Amino acid sequence: MSDTNPLPAGRVRNTALICLAVAAGMLGLAYAAVPLYNLFCTITGFGGTPMLASGPATKVLDRTLTIRFDANVAPNLRWRFTPETPSIKVKVGETQTVTYKIQNTGDAPATAMATYNVLPEIAGSHFMKLECFCFQENTLRAGETMEAAVVFFIDPAIADDPGMADVHDITLSYTYFPSKNGKTLDASAKQ
Incomplete structure (x- = not known):
């Protein structure tokens, strides 16, 4: 018989929450990318703005x-x-x-x-x-x-x-x- 220790439920939940937070953050950055880029160009004149x-x-x-x-x-x-x-x-x-x-x-x-x-x-x-x-x-x-x-x-x-x-x-x-x-x-x- 192999000795397996199942992961504690709290640890699985924390890992799932971290993954969800990272995914939500990436989605938020994707939506914010264009407005942030436009703001950057407006402030700096980048790209001929x-x-x-x-x-x-x-x-x-x-x-x-x-x-x-x-x-x-x-x-x-x-x-x-x-x-x-x-x-x-x-x-x-x-x-x-x-x-x-x-x-x-x-x-x-x-x-x-x-x-x-x-x-x-x-x-x-x-x-x-x-x-x-x-x-x-x-x-x-x-x-x-x-x-x-x-x-x-x-x-x-x-x-x-x-x-x-x-x-x-x-x-x-x-x-x-x-x-x-x-x-x-x-x-x-x-x-």
Whole structure:
């Protein structure tokens, strides 16, 4: 006969609770990953995410950059989206406003939200937005057109960033996606 000592019931219960807690924690982290990543990008400018500024720059430098504007629409959204100009020259620290024209070319109302980024990605932490149409959903009736603006400046701290010394052009890119309650919908989702 073999001598077997069954595990005490308390030990089995504790092991099961630990396994359950680890599984719940992993599930929670999976759900939190995207919002935490978005928060990280918003705070640091990582991945070309423009920063949100609370006020204009305190100084304007002589350095001039070309800012290009890229406007896109997801294939499942029947909107036309164009900037008033394809590019502008701007002094570092100077507040600028650029207007976009947005038109619903479909035959039904549509709600959409713009995602955005900056290229080169390293410039994201220096691209400061004061106001932007991209902060909320926009709903347009069939055939309706609206104008919307982005107000921004390039942070004078760019002059102290050695990685930005050879950057002369920055592209601000937007893409409109169908959305509902502030969340963009999957490309295959119906409106």
